[in-house]
Amino acid sequence: xxxxxxxxxxxxxxxxxxxxxxxxxxxxxxxxxxxxxxxxxxxxxxxxxxxxxxxxxxxxxxxxxxxxxxxxxxxxxxxxxxxxxxxxxxxxxxxxxxxxxxxxxxxxxxxxxxxxxxxxxxxxxxxxxxxxxxxxxxxxxxxxxxxxxxxxxxxxxxxxxxxxxxx
Numbered sequence: 001x002x003x004x005x006x007x008x009x010x011x012x013x014x015x016x017x018x019x020x021x022x023x024x025x026x027x028x029x030x031x032x033x034x035x036x037x038x039x040x041x042x043x044x045x046x047x048x049x050x051x052x053x054x055x056x057x058x059x060x061x062x063x064x065x066x067x068x069x070x071x072x073x074x075x076x077x078x079x080x081x082x083x084x085x086x087x088x089x090x091x092x093x094x095x096x097x098x099x100x101x102x103x104x105x106x107x108x109x110x111x112x113x114x115x116x117x118x119x120x121x122x123x124x125x126x127x128x129x130x131x132x133x134x135x136x137x138x139x140x141x142x143x144x145x146x147x148x149x150x151x152x153x154x155x156x157x158x159x160x161x162x163x164x165x166x167x
Contacts (some may be wrong), residue, residue, distance in 0.1 A: 024152075028147065029148055029152055030145050030149070033148045034141060034145070037144055039140060039144075040140055040144060042137060043133070043137040044137055045138075047130065047133040047134050047136075047137050050126070050129050050132075051130045053130070054123055054127045055123070058119050058123040059119075060113065061112045061114075063109060063110065063111045064110045065107075066107070066109075068104075068106040068110075069104070069106075070106075093096070
């Protein structure tokens with residue numbers, strides 16, 4: 001697929017150069033391919049995203065705030081104990097009390113704190129992933145450069161072949 005893309009790119013640049021009456025130069029073709037190839041653009045964006053993730057891995061997780069209100073009924077009822085045999089009286093014979101409401105307000109703030117060293121290790125892992133993306137980008141650049149050069153020399157060979165046939 002990349003071979004096809006680089007051939008199409010070289011052919012497009014060739015028609016542009018022919019239309020502009022400019023001689024083709026290999027460095028110009030390589031620069032143009034490195035600037036416009038969609039795979040390289042995506043690889044560069046992945047590398048930028050990986051670099052941006054590294055500092056985030058060192059941060060603490062977001063704190064959590066919870067606010068709550070509860071209204072619970074409380075039945076106030078006194079129970080009488082008969083002193084001689086220490087038995088409870090049934091509720092209807094005891095002294096009953098009024099029903100009261102208890103309002104309970106809660107505010108909770110929680111912060112997760114990872115085990116010591118985990119944040120540093122996460123950051124180092126993210127930095128290594130960014131380095132891997134950078135290496136992948138460089139490998140893609142090298143491969144594309146090789147493909148453009150191969151297509152350029154194939155095109156030059158075909159041009160020389162046409163000159164030989166024309167003689």
